[in-house]
Amino acid sequence: MCQTTAAVQPTAAGMKAFGRKTPSPTSSPSSKKHVDYTFPPAPATPSKISDHMSGILMTGDVTNTLLEVLFISVFFFVPPHLVPGSSMSPFQVGMFALAKSVFTRLYNAFQEAVFFAFPKGRTQPLAEHKLAKSGNDLNGRDKKQQDTLVAHDRLTLITDSVLNIILYLSVDGFYPGTAAVPQTFAERAARLVLNHYLMSFGMYWAHRALHVVPYLWRHIHSIHHYASTPLSRVTYQDHWFDNFGNAVVGQTFAQILIPLDLPTFVFSRLFRVAESLEKHSGHSSNWNLAHAIQFAWMPFAQMPHHHDWHHEGFKSCNYTFSSMGGVWDWVFGTRRAGRAANEGEPAGDWATKEDKVLNAMGRQPIVKSFMDTPICVVLPDVALGVAAAYKLWLCGGTVCAA
Numbered sequence: 001m002c003q004t005t006a007a008v009q010p011t012a013a014g015m016k017a018f019g020r021k022t023p024s025p026t027s028s029p030s031s032k033k034h035v036d037y038t039f040p041p042a043p044a045t046p047s048k049i050s051d052h053m054s055g056i057l058m059t060g061d062v063t064n065t066l067l068e069v070l071f072i073s074v075f076f077f078v079p080p081h082l083v084p085g086s087s088m089s090p091f092q093v094g095m096f097a098l099a100k101s102v103f104t105r106l107y108n109a110f111q112e113a114v115f116f117a118f119p120k121g122r123t124q125p126l127a128e129h130k131l132a133k134s135g136n137d138l139n140g141r142d143k144k145q146q147d148t149l150v151a152h153d154r155l156t157l158i159t160d161s162v163l164n165i166i167l168y169l170s171v172d173g174f175y176p177g178t179a180a181v182p183q184t185f186a187e188r189a190a191r192l193v194l195n196h197y198l199m200s201f202g203m204y205w206a207h208r209a210l211h212v213v214p215y216l217w218r219h220i221h222s223i224h225h226y227a228s229t230p231l232s233r234v235t236y237q238d239h240w241f242d243n244f245g246n247a248v249v250g251q252t253f254a255q256i257l258i259p260l261d262l263p264t265f266v267f268s269r270l271f272r273v274a275e276s277l278e279k280h281s282g283h284s285s286n287w288n289l290a291h292a293i294q295f296a297w298m299p300f301a302q303m304p305h306h307h308d309w310h311h312e313g314f315k316s317c318n319y320t321f322s323s324m325g326g327v328w329d330w331v332f333g334t335r336r337a338g339r340a341a342n343e344g345e346p347a348g349d350w351a352t353k354e355d356k357v358l359n360a361m362g363r364q365p366i367v368k369s370f371m372d373t374p375i376c377v378v379l380p381d382v383a384l385g386v387a388a389a390y391k392l393w394l395c396g397g398t399v400c401a402a
């Protein structure tokens with residue numbers, strides 16, 4: 001299922017649809033720099049606005065929104081005597097869930113506003129953008145695919161909420177309370193970095209498994225890849241098990257193995273939301289706050305142009321699996337330069353050190369290793385799960401720092 005496809009070539013009809021002239025055959029690569037494109041006029045019978053919205057992020061689906069309100073409300077009404085001693089109070093965890101939900105929606109709207117307001121930052125050039133495909137939404141998905149996503153949005157809301165309620169009530173300190181021993185700024189920073197690299201490790205191997213195991217690709221992860229031209233609303237539009245699995249092997253295992261205290265925990269969750277939305281935003285600029293921080297200060301930054309390339313058809317399906325902190329793609333040999341490989345494209349301005357090294361090495365073939373066999377590719381996450389369970393057992397069922 002992983003195969004290389006040729007890049008889509010610009011056509012005169014496609015260019016006309018976006019109000020652009022067809023480039024002359026003698027155009028130099030640099031003439032493609034910062035291509036602006038406009039959207040085709042609205043059809044005579046426009047589709048409903050909710051057809052273009054994510055049920056989770058953009059409240060396009062009333063049932064999903066009511067479900068989310070219901071699940072957030074549950075936290076406020078948990079009887080205090082059911083809450084483990086070193087966890088957040090019901091009011092605190094309810095306010096945290098509410099704040100995260102509001103932040104996610106606001107940041108999604110912000111990222112999409114930036115995409116439409118600043119066309120120069122868009123990652124994909126006009127010639128390869130799929131918006132002209134009639135009948136599809138802004139992300140290249142047809143009506144049947146949109147309906148499938150609404151159903152999975154609903155299942156994601158239910159399964160993620162149930163997971164969070166179970167973790168809150170059964171794992172003491174998973175949602176850290178205010179009574180924890182105060183940490184210095186240096187300790188918080190060190191724990192935050194280690195926690196995020198561990199989270200990224202779990203999610204790297206889950207993502208790789210979802211691509212290389214045919215059953216997982218066909219029945220689970222291909223749903224997320226309906227979107228060939230991501231916008232931030234695509235972020236959580238997955239099969240419900242994709243979202244659930246990521247929550248377990250990412251944030252859950254990381255919080256048990258390298259726990260964060262209350263302020264760091266809240267910052268980490270909101271930063272992670274921002275990073276996920278930016279990764280799918282379809283643009284690279286300083287408005288990608290989480291990625292601009294990574295680009296400036298972190299090695300192996302994984303930028304929107306990497307994940308955008310990952311979504312384009314199947315041509316990158318073996319590569320760039322990492323989320324935040326692309327170190328794991330570098331370590332395990334699956335890093336590629338993504339859109340920064342193409343000189344003159346907008347993403348070239350955001351090429352990382354590693355992108356430049358990879359570009360200098362030239363085209364690299366698709367290489368599969370023994371780790372891409374169905375048994376081996378899930379082993380790292382199985383090992384993480386065993387380590388998390390063992391640590392919980394050692395600590396008497398609580399999340400402890402030791």
Ligand SMILES: [Zn+2]
Pocket residue numbers: 207211221225310
């Ligand atoms: Zn993928």
Ligand SMILES: [Zn+2]
Pocket residue numbers: 224280307311
């Ligand atoms: Zn994605």
